[in-house]
Amino acid sequence: MRIRGSSPRLVGRDAHLAALREAVAHLPAVVLVEGEAGVGKTRLVTELLDGDLGPTLPLVGACRQIGEPFSYGAVLEALRGAERGLAGMTELNPITGALAPLLPEIAEHLPAPPQAIGDPRAERHRLFRAVRELLRSIGPVLLVVEDLHWADDGTRHLLRFLAADPPDGLAVVTTYRREDLPGESALGAEFRPAPACAFAVVELRPLDVDGVRALTEAIVGRGGVSEGFAERLHERTAGIPFVVEETLHALRDPAGAVRAADDRARRLLESVEVPGLLRDGMADRLSALPAVAVRLVRAAAVLGVPAPAELLGGVGGVPATRLRAALAHALGGHVLYEVDGGYGFRHPLARQAVYDTIASAERVHLHDRAVTALEEVRPRPLVQLAEHSERAGRTRAWLAYGEAAADRAVEAGDAATATTLLQRLLAAPVLPADQVNRMAIALGRIAHTGLDQRDPTETLARVLADPRLSTAARGQVRHYRALLLIRQVGHIREARAEFERAITELAERPDLVAQATAVLSMPYYGTVPPDELARWRAWAASYRDTAVGELRISLLANELGGRMHLGEAVRLDDLPETAATTGNAGTWPGCGATWPTPASGSATWNRPPGSCATGSGSPRRTAPRSW
Template sequence: MTRTARPNAVRTAGASLVRTSSPVLVGRVDQLGALRTAVPAQPAVVMVEGESGAGKSRLVRELLDTDLGPMAVLIGHCHPVGEPFPYGAVLEALRGAESRLARVRGGLSAVAGVLAPLLPEIAEHLPPPPPPIGDPRTERHRVFRALREVLGSLGPVLLVVEDLHWADDGSRQVLRFLMTDPPANLSIVVTYRREDVPGGIPLGAAFRPPGGITSVLVELGPLTVDEVRALTAAILDEDSVSAEFAAKLHERTAGIPFVVEETLRALRNPAGAVHADGATARRLLDAVEVPVLLRDAMAERLAALPVTATRLAQAAAVLGVPAPAELLGEVAAIGEQRIRAALTHALTGHVLHEVDPGRYGFRHALARQAVYDTLGGPDRQQLHTRAIEALDQVEPRPLVQLAEHSERAGRTAAWLRYGEAAADRATEVGDAGTATAMLRRLLLAPSLPAVDVDRLAIKLGQVAHLGLDQRDPTETLERLLGDRRLSTSVRGEVRLYRGLLLIRQAGGVEQARGELETAVADLARRPELAAKGAAVLGQPFMGMTPLAEFWPWLERTSRYRETTVDSEVRLSLLANELGSRLHTGDPSVMANPDWLAEPVYTPGQRRQLARARCNLADACTSTGHFRFAGEMLRDGLRAASECGAPFVVSTARATGVRLDWLTGEWDGLAERAHRLLDEYQDLFPVASELCLVLGSLATARGEWAEATSYLTETGAFNPEESIAPVAIAGCAALAWTTLSQDDVPRACADADRGAAIIRAKGVWAWSAEIGPAAVATYLAAGRTKDAERFVAEIAEGVEGRDLPMAVAALAHCRGRLAEARGDLPSAVVHYREATDRYAALPAPYYAATTAERESMCLLPTETDKAAEILSTLVDTFDTLGATRDAARCRHTLRGVGGTKPSRRGRRGYGNELSPREQEVARLLAAGHTNREIADVLFLSPRTVEQHAARVLRKLGVSSRAELQPESLG
């Protein structure tokens, strides 16, 4: 039996057609597999347990939509209201058996006739009813036997009974009878939610299936955050959903599929919301009204409670966080003697839950909102006031909660007092997100006095640039700059902080620079703040501003740093200055090991020292001091995490990913970069660097479309708003990607863009990646003069600078030029120099690609040595995961008569995928054609076709469309 599921959809106001359920099953693959395995193994008993909205019915529908062969499906439902209907669910199911029953020829005993009065729809196919016995127990037993006999006569049967928790006693008893001794042709699936089962026993008495019967209990728990994310993407037909939105949606719905679906349906613009950052996602989801079905269900449960239990639930809704019984009772004004009874009713009525030991709250945020909405205005204010009085006695005082209750109670002065105190405490413990959110809320209040606006605006700016929430604080500070309540004396400082935030946003670099220059002028009488602005303006990697315009700001920063007596300010300026100078190759930075030796004591000093180390690690990564970069990164990242500097942590983690790419630590790197990109997608400096690594990894695997998709997000096409070294490296990676596809004109365009950026900037430290890519591209296009000119510029730019990566790349470039001239001995010398320099960094991938060029030069005269190098490189590239490069070396090796088996030799793999088959499987799952795979792996299409057939057979799938990347490991 096969059915086609048609996902339901509704049209919401101002929105396109939105599904109300997922077109694919999410998070229940194992459970569905258990059903598919158990049901055909007749006789079988399957019990599906899960709370309301967990997806029990959807799981059963998915089972029924599979091919069940000759099995007849009979479905009955238990209902919560209505007249008593003994055996109702089972009798309802049997009504669907008429066609099967009509084909039964003989064999039904007279006892089957007792069903005729109960089922007039199929009475003609049953024997005449036997005379009544007069004993109710015996009569009931005859019905049970009749049902078993009729079901046993129908051939293979699947009996499904939904919502067993609403079943009448007769249905429970007959099901227990059937499940204890089912006919050999019968499979039974029942669904129920234990919290609504009388006594918690689904069948009315303990049930243990006897031996010889397939028995499975399938429990449906909440979905995980990742599963909520997948469910959201499926419902909204979106390719991606932000990790922040998924996390907030999971938090609000507790991962219950029905609640997730209803919440998405209630969103005004769900397709736009799913890409929101954490703060925006929370704001959008908090604004969603409780779905009608959920509201009605909660109202029904509340109506069944005693008054005291309802008041306790309402107190819990007002408190908003799990609380002990005593606090709930105090807010609800219930005497100590009655709290326990009220709480027991609220728990057994499944309104409240014991969230943590001894702390009670709601299953999910929407349930809490549904109860909160039952309160009228005066009642809400009274309960919030009681909450303030109760929480004010708690130590340490929950300041965020006190601020929330004060605002809702209409106590404005108390809200301001508690809110600012909450923000201060959050800042002290390094929780920049909470501090930022609280300060923004306070500043949005139209009644806030001017004196408070000044103070809170400065606090917002100070804390926001430590955290990850950038866009909302930036907008708040922009609004404040146009607010008459903001005094002239603090405008420069507010403008400074707004400029610092703008740098981190896509498209904000040029605007940030203008804002910072204005702020520095406004802060002429406050030199310590002006110096902070100058230090940022002296960072050379911002946009397309040339290095010559950065130097005056950098020198100004240096002069103030040398004169200030404030240790925190000095470290703050040093954090910017050291990185900026090292990016230009200033030899004095690495020559002085004592730059960061100053002792630190305060949290502010520790944050600045952590930032200095992370900035230095970033500059070392760009210039080639990889080992020192690793040391700085470890110390800086640990300190930034400990002292509460989440933005510094974000940039340091991105630097770590880039460093791992450069040093060949590729194992699990793509997965880690993907996770970080999900987390930091709204922080452009971080996201662009992660995209650079993901694109570069894809290029090494020969996945051109994926590589191009990521590399276009590096700023390569919009250098004015980019982080320059990332944009230049993005151009280089794009040039390699297009050149590898023999698209020389496009590769030239990419190389020209990168060369133009570095010439405009004048920072030749960043030539390490664009140099070899551009020279190889120009030579492929016959632009020899352009290649020679670029190499000469690089040589002049790195002369006397401390730039080990760029110097290694220069040797590589010179090798390319010599090879193009036909001077192979000189080319070999240059390539060996480059290989040795790369290996010393260490940069194993770059060393290997350069060694490959050396082997090409050796092939005409020293074939054996070239083959030996190529054989070693196959192993190197395979170990790294550079599929395309390894395949290219194998192809060259075969061309000169050498042999190199795939990874781990040519042993038999049985039903496991061989390394080559794994490569083919990955490319098949990514959507590549046989021809494209052949090009990537340097194989014939016929060979790829054979590999593909083996992949499908070993993985047990019928077509490549069924391959999923995540299933390939």
Template sequence: MATAPRHEAYGPARTASPVLVGRESELESLTATLSEQPAVAMIEGEAGVGKSRLLRELLNRPPLRTLRIMLGRCQSLREPFLYGAVIEALGGLAHPPVPPSLARNRLNPVTGVLRALLPELSAYLPEAPEPTGDPRSERHRLFRAVRELLSGIGPALLVIEDLHWADDGSRHLLRFLMSDLPRNLSIVVTYRREDVPGGVPLGSAYRPPPGAASVLVNLRPLDRSQVRVLAAALLGRSISTRFAGKLYERTAGIPFVVEETLLALRDSAGGGRATRQLLENVEVPVLLREAMAERLTGMPLPAVRLAQAAAVLETPVDAGLLSEVAGLTERRCHEALASALGNGVLYEIDECSYGYRHSLARQAVYDTLPGYDRQRLHARALRALEHRVPKPVVRMAEHSHHAGDVALALRYGERAADLAAQVGDVSAATGLLQRLLGYPGLSPRDVDRLAVKLGQVAHAGLDQYDPVATLERLLSDPRLSTAARGEVRLFLGMLLVRQIGGLEAGRAVIETALDELGERPHLLARGVSVLAQPFYGTAPLPQVLRWRERLLELISNCKGELRLSLLANHLSSLMQTGDPDVLRELASLSPPSPMSTGEQRQLARVHCNMADACTCVGHHEQARSLLQTGLRLAIDSGAPFVVSTARATQTRLAWFLGDWNGLAERATDLLDEYHDLFPVASELSLVLGSLAIVRGDWEEAEERLSATGVASPHDAITPVVLGGFAGLARLRLAQGENALALAEIDRGLTVARSKGVWSWTGELVPVAVAVLVEGGRTDDARELTRELEKNIEGRDAPMAAAGLEMARACLAMASGDPASALAGYERAGERYRALPAPYYAALAAEQAALCRMDRGGAEAARATEELSALADEFAAMGAPRDADRCRYRLRSHGTVKPSRRGRRGYGDVLSPREQDVARLLAKGRTNREIAQALFLSPRTVEQHVARTLKKLGKQSRTDLLDD
């Protein structure tokens, strides 16, 4: 059957998602039901949950496109038009082309009663019959006329939206139609049950007639994962789990509220601290504000007062507390609560606990309160909560602040900050302390105490920039005593070293603080332990070793938590520089038993810092074990900063171990969560850049690797920077930019030589030697190899030792000694497997196979088998570009290794190879660049491009680029 004319009632939505999210089962159920006739579908759900969006998708389903669609909407009017929504829907029949059956000589004469209501159809309707004079008879005749008209127009679908606003006449008419459906008619109605008078959509109980298909769909809000998908679709880019979680909490998963909120964040959403803060403080969408104001207007005054009290209290509470804050008697409170619940303003969140559906709805009501009313209600809330046992000090701190009671705000605010710090909610603690320090009229004693607490707490947390600004301001505050100034400066420096561009300045601030901490040896020791870390910036190792010697003296005089804190830095520092005895020293460490929470946090640091050091130098199995213990201790003791560094280490370790399944997604989420912690963010960027290289995604690789600190090594984490330079050199080589690869290597080697910690060069030196040899600087490559050999002699640096074998083998091959080269690559592979580092082991095996290939005969046959197996190994690992390179080398030697990714039988669906081509086409790559990235011949690429464009329905690559 040809597609029937449709009543096009749905224009493009303002922010509608390009995909329908989380409604697949509902859509399938509705489609299956309405594909039969007669049928009734009822869709219920709260405001903004997506009823109209579901309808729009439903009406575009192929089984329904053969139906004539008639759409009517009920309006929110004080005096709605009688039968308004149904008459509006029927009026759409006049839109051309008019159904052939809509003719005077083909319609039942009773339909003539509709001429007065539907003047646009008067040319098609019979003459109106004489009035009966009986209103009930006239109404029955009208109902019959509507039914006969719908019966005569062929397969049709009548859609009535927002039935909760319908007049009684429309409800009765729809009930009449739905109780005796014409055989070629289906009806869909949508409504909000909470807004339906009496909660009965059709005015009385309804049961579908025999023989009619029926379905009731109750739309629920989206869950957290669905909110993430919706936000990504609306914004056109990936959204982190953390951001999606905050968005879900803010919107309760109601799609309309999600869309409206993202409108305000369109240019900034996607991650980072600034975006999450903006999300927390985003203004209430206008449409939501108006909807809440409309609901408040329809409620009696006591119910409005109750809603305002709930808005001030913020969290769900019992009716007794609501009535006390609102100033209502128990009886009036129950009446008001029934009204607020019935009007969909308040909800029963938990059993006998009442509040708002989501925080934006609460904010909309809160914003309607004048300032003096807000203060008055906050003061009432404070008085009411003072009688609760135990006292909710966090909430009391908020109410005293908003009530303008500075004395109580200081008392409860500091107690709340202490409590938050104890339970590990460092972000809440720092926020409270910063607010308290902003109060005018604080005494010098208060300033000292709060400033020191802020520094201590902020150092353990993730919020960096705001506390730094506060601490910097406090250093110029004359109320801050000399005794407290050194401690504040110390913590300021310890925060600065974690920020982008703040490392060098932070070290300088710490050095200044040490001069002010002479009489506070425990704090001085903490400052020295930071300066003794070798991985900060480009400070030469001898300079760092002087601080290390001083730290060792201080450790000998410390006990308990402080000693563990210093050992966390000292032991990992020894491991970073390749001390061969440090693992034994760690094994002999006996932590106190039982441990305090503080000691547990420091022991977590010991394990996590050592895990990071082991990852950097190549003790990967030890790193995995240390991380497992350290992360558990850090989470249990509430140490969020330690957790952040451990998760970054976990990600880098997964790269070395070849555990790449889902690694890019995890690293991206973590990068969003820890965007402001440069040591963490730079390490995550290194992992993401490395993964992009093995995928052949050059643009992402360059973007990620540029964020590792390579532009300013003096303000970066040295082992990460060296890995960044190694990655950039590999990237340039892959792109055929040998001169740029040399430039990256020279910059990286300058940093390595300046720093003097060669245990970190395990990734850099093998690439550097290959690039130098390729660039004709073989003498420089030999000198670099000797330099590495000399500087790791006697050091515990397994990754660098494996890299040394790779460098020697590369030089042997360049000198025309394939036998030595083969032996060297095999030794390198053994060392990499022992770490373990399977990807690097596979790279060494690939070079060994190429050495065999050049020797011919049986060795070449063995090399063919090895390269074939390596292609599969790389592919399974998630390194498609390396797999393609192995296949390319096999083809170059006359052996075909078919790709397992491009088997025949994909039909009109893109094969994995064609997906790679499409991705590179969309990035504007030329055929030559695609061939280079995928190790294909230009002719093969031409064929892949032609098939890809055809399957995607594109005329040219420009069309794909425009998408």
């Protein structure tokens, strides 16, 4: 068990707090603080109350989320704290005695209750006047009523009565969620502030990425929160401070996690279970929806991304005739929101909270319906189809869609998506041997280009032990793994051993053998005796003499760099003045990875000198140049 705490300081709300303080300093005043659940309304008001209020007496009450709230309950709760203002006061307006039966805590300071009138409306009016007269007598007063969206009609009417004609020494501050109000206005459409009354609406919005980073640093008590972690945390929590705090508390080691880079931060945050308070809150919202709306919400949770209403209805089995009403309930209950042209959840944790409520058998059924529905979408969302096929138990469809999605990601230059898909597919024991060969080679080729920050070295090692892998494919995978290892500190010896083993398996790929021998001949890759380097250089030279195009250029460049590194004489006459390269698509010298070449010769891809054989670094665009 860990002791939990919120941020020790207010973050990202300096302007809001200044506006609130300025408003309540000009009595009389009415301030409405609005914002969605968890955005920090209570924290802002608490900061106001903890500040220097001078002679102003703070009275605080809160509306409760209960079935039948007690009339005027929040205001009466606040008035219990009026004893300090009543101490020593001998004369009060007799009408304040109407409050004595309702406030036994301060009844001894109040006049005797007046006689009953017998008319409920008159009794209510007398009670309203009694509250206003009491506040006038003990002023200056700061009356705070929290969560007005849960208020009973009596409390709302009483506050509107006070705010419309407040005593000179009264400031009223209310907090509420606009989306949960029974009407469009916190105090009712009829409310109009008094002419001499200061009036302000303070709207709190979620924090931006910088605000999330600052809040994280305040909670964990140290700086150094990485940009990647802050961005992923903002993405997962929508910048809502309460959700940020709950997520950080759910991490096992928040102080260490906040320093994680982008990809590791994503994995850490995705592994966090939905905090209990968020899960319970979502369960309460779901329980208030009709069954047909719940089916729509669960379909949205299974799809996982914003989707059109028709797609949600198809997955959830909601008839077209009931779709509009079901969507209205889901939106009105603030479970679904309009997002990116479709309908989805406020943040991923809300989606996960709903997904966790679905029984496992029902999940499989919904994922199966999702596959059927998404197959009609054009262009087909291959990544989504692969995921839903896997979760629906459609193994053959999962393998087909997964490989197609990886191929599309490679074509689009999305190395991160391609790497993730290929690693998941290669872990499947049911993957046929021909697909294992293709995917393992594709993963190695993508990995060694350096375009994805994830390191699949261990995945490639597991693939090499897979008996389904052919000898030719194993040689290529081992070659690509060696190219990864050669760039890692402390792994040069292992990399050289992998290159040597790969050479024996690459009988069908002399170009890769040439690259491997070129790497092994480099004097700066490990501590290798000169005679051994010379042996590898001679072997590489035998391939260089027959190679053409870019492969020949890369072999010549590596040989020249190696000789210069050793202080040996070189013959520049052996180097060609020009060399032909492939047109529409080329193979990087020494890399074996195909890259699109710039259109119309407007630019060329350029790699750092000496890096061709190892494939280190990423390509960059430069102005045209000759070799």
